[in-house]
Amino acid sequence: MLKTDRCIALIDCNSFYASCEAVFDPRLWKLPLVVLSSNDGCVVSMNKPARALEGVDKGKPFFQIRHLTYSGKLVARSSNFTLYGDMSNRVMSTLKLFSPAVQIYSIDEAFLSLEHISHYQRTEYAHRIRATVRQHTGIPISIGIAETKTLAKVANHHVKRIAELDGVLDITSNYIRQEELLATLAVEDVWGIGYRWGKMLEAEGIDTALKLRDQLDWYIKKHMGVVGLRLVFELRGISCLPVEVHSRPRKSCMVSRSFGKPVKYQRELEEAITTFTARAARKLRQEHLAAGALSVFANSSRFKENYYSKSASCHLLTATNHTPVLVRYALTIADKLWRDDVEFAKAGVILTRLTDQDMIQLSLFDDYNSEDERPKHLMELLDELNERFGQETLKFAAMGLNKCWQTRAQYLSKRWTTRWDELPLVKC
Secondary structure, X not given: OOOOOOOEEEEEEOOHHHXXXXXXXXXXXXXXXXXEOHHHOEEEEEOHHHHOOOOXXXXXXXXXXXXXXXXXXXXXXXXXXXXXXXXXXXXXXXXXXXXXXEEEEEOOEEEEEOOOOOHHHHHHHHHHHHHHHHHHHOOOEEEEEEOOHHHHHHHHHHHOOOHHHOOEEEXXXXXXXXXXXXXXXXXXXXXXXXXXXXXXXXXXXOOEHHHHHOOOHHHHHHHHHHHHHHHHHHHOOOOOOOOOOOOOOOOOEEEEEEEEEEEOOHHHHHHHHHHHHHHHHHHHHHOOEEEEEEEEEEEEOOOOOOOOEXXXXXXXXXXXXXXXXXXXXXXXXXXXXXXXXXXXXXXXXXXXXXXXXXXXXXXXOOOOOOOOOXXXXXXXXXXXXXXXXXXXXXXXXXXXXXXXXXXXXXXXXXXXXXXXXXXXXXXX
């Protein structure tokens, strides 16, 4: 292959949550389908037939369109994050077959470097990527190709709206096409702009991505800083954001859920917070991190009178990812948050001050024994058993058994790819 200039492709899975559901229930490719948020609250994803229905929009509260499911005009599914996470891993593994540099940007997006492919072969190569991902996973994808990440985002934004492109658009070095696309793209839809900058720019008469690109450098730096200037350079085809093969270590870890029913008893709130803490600790161990600080928050429903919200934090003398230690701190904080006259609707745990678990700074005031390997081995055994037999097969008693507070998921599909007892069956 010929060595080419910088070239980046953005891979975006089309209506990812809805597509995952349709892979194992093919009738959903043609039926209007919406996927709901936690507690079946609102629409977070929908397929193309659902978009054609009047009154069905992303973010719409489900209770306002529930009647459509009764009449058979709409199919609803609760978010199945176990399934979506596994399908995402399969898509990303397939993408790594096509590029030496793949940056996983989100659960349904990834940036690929295509510098190893000549300009004349990129479109054909992109179509081959689409076909392979569809064959391996069943998930349809769209591909936008350009010199920079931001322009690749622009290309991907448009390719989904033009069926004739068949899911691939390459605007590398095509300056006329780039100007056409930027002229039709609202400035608030540019990757990285956001609501606040979008409103500020529109007030200044900069309402399209093309007008933003053509602004003077000093003006952009004055109003948007270095970050905004970097974004404008990206729109001009000057790459400032390389494809990052190695992900940056996370700075915090949060696990929170809305409750399926109001929590009226302190024991139930403590069970939920213990469960969230255990899940957060497991995430840290998977990434070989330890937490030096812990925060817990809890609140009532915003839609009821006397809204209550409170949080509290504490610093650990020695950073750790040992679940029993973190649970002890979390329950101490939870006791301070409890109020007898409050019906709690949501709670969560946030672990911060993260550090490498092999580079923990010891404290003179803690009785932590760095030579005692038993806590580490206990957690390794716990994670190994749960990985083998299913999450929370082995768990702490403080996490409870009934979980009356558990998130409501009335329309949950099966975890087709990760549970032996939920494998799809084919009858001959």
